[in-house]
Amino acid sequence: MTRYLARRLAHALVVTLCVTAVVFVLLHMLPGGPVRASLPINATPAQVAELTRQYGYDRPLHVQYGTWMWNLLRGDLGFSPQLNMPVRDAITERLPKTMTLMVLGIGASLLIGVPMGIYQAARRYQRSDYLLTGATFLSYAAPVFFVGLLLIDLLAVSFRVFPAGAPQGDSVAEILSQPNALVLPVATFAFCGFAQWSRFIRSATMDNLVQDYVRTARSIGASERQVLWVHVTRNSLITIVTLLGLHLPTLFAGAVIVETVFNYPGMGLMFWQAAQNHDYPILLGVVLFGTILTIVGSILADIGYAVLDPRVRLTA
Known part of the structure; x- marks a missing residue:
């Protein structure tokens, strides 16, 4: 286990260096730039040059990247001129709100997707299975922003059941104190995520239903309900552990869209606003x-899979 973690951490360091280097170069290739975005439209060339020198954007890219990495090793992510605060403080302030939205979205999608997948496997190739499969394909095909806008138009504008905007506040407690405003963002997350859980659970459950231990359980008198919900479901849920770990970056990418559509004050909205304002830090x-x-x-997906399934050994 220790050797495996050490090797994965070494790979992680290389991946982080490569990703940040590529993104650093791509950001500096964009037209405009952070200096022009920070100044009024009638700023003089002298003002632009002075601010460029002050922020260090006049130096070669490799020097700028080296400086950024050196500051990163000391825990300094830079200073945001648009937010007028250190990047570390901005992320610390917005991260709990995004994590709250992600956890609620994952929980809602699992509550829908897992029972649906088990139900489909138990009634595989029947009419109900085909109908639910069509619903999951619809979820796969629907863009996240379209689902959010559709829910706003239907439940906030037409019927006025829920507010169109997301809850606002400086803390997670303030966000959670407005449950009505959380419904539509969480529902958008859940609708766009339950299909993946249901399809994988359906496949895993169907694979487990033909295993020897299922036939043994039936032969000793276990009911079909016990076989399905006690024996098969427990083994099928191992797939969810792997998917949860691999699904984290996808959820974070979805948070950018959901937070932008509903004006949710998390990291996703901050990232979108920073992209518009060329806020490189x-x-x-x-x-x-x-x-x-x-x-x-x-890494967590690999460890969780090895813990739950003793046949797996972390030797890679």
């Missing part, structure tokens, strides 16, 4: 966090 900080989240999710 914020963009690099969020990309770094997403890279680390992807690596950590992959």
